[in-house]
Amino acid sequence: MFARARLPDTLLSFATLLFSSGTLLCCALPLLLVSLGLGAGVVYLTNALPWLVVLSHYKVWTFIISGLFLLLTAWVIYRPGRSCPADPELARLCMKSDRWNRVVLWLTVGIYGVGVFAAYLWLPLRQAFGD
Numbered sequence: 001m002f003a004r005a006r007l008p009d010t011l012l013s014f015a016t017l018l019f020s021s022g023t024l025l026c027c028a029l030p031l032l033l034v035s036l037g038l039g040a041g042v043v044y045l046t047n048a049l050p051w052l053v054v055l056s057h058y059k060v061w062t063f064i065i066s067g068l069f070l071l072l073t074a075w076v077i078y079r080p081g082r083s084c085p086a087d088p089e090l091a092r093l094c095m096k097s098d099r100w101n102r103v104v105l106w107l108t109v110g111i112y113g114v115g116v117f118a119a120y121l122w123l124p125l126r127q128a129f130g131d
Protein backbone atom coordinates (compact mmCIF):
# COMPACT_ATOMS: atom_id res chain seq x y z
CA MET A 1 0.00 0.00 0.00
CA PHE A 2 2.78 2.44 0.88
CA ALA A 3 4.60 2.03 -2.43
CA ARG A 4 1.44 2.78 -4.40
CA ALA A 5 0.68 5.86 -2.31
CA ARG A 6 4.17 7.36 -2.88
CA LEU A 7 4.51 6.34 -6.53
CA PRO A 8 2.71 9.40 -7.98
CA ASP A 9 5.06 11.76 -6.11
CA THR A 10 8.11 9.99 -7.51
CA LEU A 11 6.67 9.76 -11.02
CA LEU A 12 5.81 13.46 -10.94
CA SER A 13 9.36 14.31 -9.86
CA PHE A 14 10.90 12.34 -12.69
CA ALA A 15 8.36 13.68 -15.23
CA THR A 16 9.37 17.18 -14.14
CA LEU A 17 13.03 16.27 -14.60
CA LEU A 18 12.26 14.98 -18.08
CA PHE A 19 10.33 18.11 -19.12
CA SER A 20 12.94 20.42 -17.66
CA SER A 21 15.70 18.55 -19.47
CA GLY A 22 13.81 19.32 -22.66
CA THR A 23 14.37 23.01 -22.02
CA LEU A 24 18.06 22.34 -21.61
CA LEU A 25 18.23 20.35 -24.83
CA CYS A 26 16.19 22.78 -26.90
CA CYS A 27 17.97 25.93 -25.92
CA ALA A 28 21.00 25.70 -23.64
CA LEU A 29 22.93 22.87 -25.30
CA PRO A 30 22.77 24.26 -28.87
CA LEU A 31 23.72 27.73 -27.64
CA LEU A 32 26.66 26.35 -25.68
CA LEU A 33 27.89 24.31 -28.63
CA VAL A 34 27.65 27.25 -31.04
CA SER A 35 29.37 29.56 -28.52
CA LEU A 36 32.25 27.09 -28.31
CA GLY A 37 32.54 26.99 -32.10
CA LEU A 38 30.95 23.59 -32.43
CA GLY A 39 28.17 24.52 -34.84
CA ALA A 40 28.65 21.25 -36.70
CA GLY A 41 27.68 19.46 -33.47
CA VAL A 42 24.38 21.36 -33.44
CA VAL A 43 23.77 20.39 -37.07
CA TYR A 44 24.46 16.76 -36.19
CA LEU A 45 22.12 16.91 -33.17
CA THR A 46 19.27 18.43 -35.15
CA ASN A 47 19.79 15.85 -37.88
CA ALA A 48 19.93 12.92 -35.45
CA LEU A 49 17.15 14.26 -33.18
CA PRO A 50 14.75 16.24 -35.39
CA TRP A 51 12.29 16.77 -32.52
CA LEU A 52 14.80 19.26 -31.07
CA VAL A 53 13.85 21.65 -33.87
CA VAL A 54 10.18 21.40 -32.88
CA LEU A 55 11.08 21.97 -29.22
CA SER A 56 13.11 25.03 -30.17
CA HIS A 57 10.32 26.35 -32.38
CA TYR A 58 7.87 26.13 -29.47
CA LYS A 59 10.30 27.13 -26.74
CA VAL A 60 7.84 29.46 -25.01
CA TRP A 61 5.38 26.59 -24.56
CA THR A 62 8.19 24.26 -23.58
CA PHE A 63 9.23 26.63 -20.79
CA ILE A 64 5.66 27.28 -19.65
CA ILE A 65 4.82 23.57 -19.43
CA SER A 66 8.10 22.79 -17.68
CA GLY A 67 7.56 25.65 -15.24
CA LEU A 68 4.06 24.42 -14.43
CA PHE A 69 5.41 20.93 -13.81
CA LEU A 70 8.06 22.41 -11.51
CA LEU A 71 5.44 24.33 -9.54
CA LEU A 72 3.20 21.27 -9.27
CA THR A 73 6.08 19.09 -8.13
CA ALA A 74 7.20 21.66 -5.57
CA TRP A 75 3.66 21.85 -4.21
CA VAL A 76 3.41 18.05 -3.97
CA ILE A 77 6.74 17.79 -2.17
CA TYR A 78 6.37 20.78 0.17
CA ARG A 79 2.59 20.89 0.68
CA PRO A 80 1.39 21.47 4.24
CA GLY A 81 0.08 18.54 6.23
CA ARG A 82 2.24 15.97 4.47
CA SER A 83 3.40 13.25 6.84
CA CYS A 84 5.00 9.83 6.84
CA PRO A 85 3.45 6.65 8.31
CA ALA A 86 3.94 5.75 11.97
CA ASP A 87 5.49 2.36 11.15
CA PRO A 88 9.29 2.75 11.54
CA GLU A 89 10.16 0.83 8.36
CA LEU A 90 7.64 2.69 6.25
CA ALA A 91 8.66 5.99 7.84
CA ARG A 92 12.29 5.31 6.89
CA LEU A 93 11.28 4.60 3.28
CA CYS A 94 9.06 7.67 3.26
CA MET A 95 11.87 9.95 4.46
CA LYS A 96 14.28 8.43 1.94
CA SER A 97 11.74 8.98 -0.85
CA ASP A 98 11.18 12.56 0.27
CA ARG A 99 14.90 13.23 0.29
CA TRP A 100 15.30 11.87 -3.26
CA ASN A 101 12.26 13.82 -4.48
CA ARG A 102 13.76 17.03 -3.11
CA VAL A 103 17.14 16.31 -4.70
CA VAL A 104 15.50 15.64 -8.06
CA LEU A 105 13.34 18.77 -7.72
CA TRP A 106 16.29 21.07 -7.01
CA LEU A 107 18.38 19.44 -9.74
CA THR A 108 15.49 20.08 -12.11
CA VAL A 109 15.16 23.70 -10.96
CA GLY A 110 18.86 24.14 -11.74
CA ILE A 111 18.45 22.62 -15.21
CA TYR A 112 15.42 24.84 -15.83
CA GLY A 113 17.39 27.89 -14.69
CA VAL A 114 20.22 27.12 -17.10
CA GLY A 115 17.67 26.73 -19.89
CA VAL A 116 16.00 30.06 -19.06
CA PHE A 117 19.37 31.79 -18.95
CA ALA A 118 20.44 30.33 -22.28
CA ALA A 119 17.12 30.92 -24.04
CA TYR A 120 16.25 34.38 -22.80
CA LEU A 121 19.18 36.10 -21.06
CA TRP A 122 22.41 35.04 -22.78
CA LEU A 123 22.00 37.02 -26.01
CA PRO A 124 20.74 40.27 -24.38
CA LEU A 125 23.64 40.15 -21.93
CA ARG A 126 26.15 39.61 -24.71
CA GLN A 127 24.65 42.50 -26.66
CA ALA A 128 24.60 44.76 -23.59
CA PHE A 129 28.31 44.17 -22.96
CA GLY A 130 29.27 44.69 -26.60
CA ASP A 131 30.43 41.20 -27.41
